[in-house]
Amino acid sequence: MPKAEKLNCIALIPARSGSKRLPDKNIALLAGHPLIAYTICAARESGIFSRIIVSTDDEEYANIARHYGAETPFMRPREYSQDKSPDIDWVLHVLTSLKERGETYDAFSLLRPTSPARKAQTIRRAWTQFTKQEGVDSLRAVELCSQHPAKMWIVRGDRMHPLMPMTGEDTTPYHSTQYAALPKVYVQNASLEISWSKTAIDLKTIAGEVITPFLTKDDEGYDVNTPYDWKLLEELVACGEASLPPIDISHYKI
Secondary structure (H helix, E strand, C coil): CCCHHHCCEEEEEECCCCCCCCCCHHHCEECCEEHHHHHHHHHHHHCCCCEEEEECCCHHHHHHHHHCCCECCCCCCHHHCCCCCCHHHHHHHHHHHHHHCCCCCCEEEECCCCCCCCCHHHHHHHHHHHHHCCCCCEEEEEEECCCCHHHCEEEECCEEEECCCCECCCCCEHHHCCHHHCCCCEEEEEEEEEEEHHHHHHHCCCCCCCEEEEECCCCCCCCCCCHHHHHHHHHHHHHCCCCCCCCCCCCCCC
């Protein structure tokens, strides 16, 4: 495998306009800048990427993305911008459209605007980990889950069944086991993913089959999807428990 500094990696930032839980969240103002600006600026500051491309179906979103230093070489087709459209559809649209122009890249990183507290150093740390791995298809950000799935149940009628019908070494069911004795379980967050381009093109999947976990720290994996998430992040930033990447570009007037 070539050295990390010789690999061509592009940042892919999804920003469709049809959010339901928090309308227009990708361009909503947070500390004076559109939400997407923090992801674009962190990607720029990281120094990892050959290009930073925003995939959007909205011209205003595209204008904002360009203002903060990203590219929007083509708009995302409507069929790839629906509520249930899988990420692989728009990712392949970007990669194949670039290939048709004679542009190919070794890898790509999926950076969602809804994780604005992800820093440039977060991206650099993930890239270093990814490029040191042998035989992996992708890297995905994860964190310890706050509610253990061993304590979760599926309800069918007037009966319930444990989501994890497993037992520990002493045969005690997981659902009746102390938290400290349960195996560590991680949940993915929206902070970042990195994948080889061939994984998406050949396997038609972003993750592939062999995935290395990237453990986010502190506020790096905080995800904004609801009005409650937004309000909480504002409060965390205000009290210093969370921070946002610096932005070196003038405010965009929405």
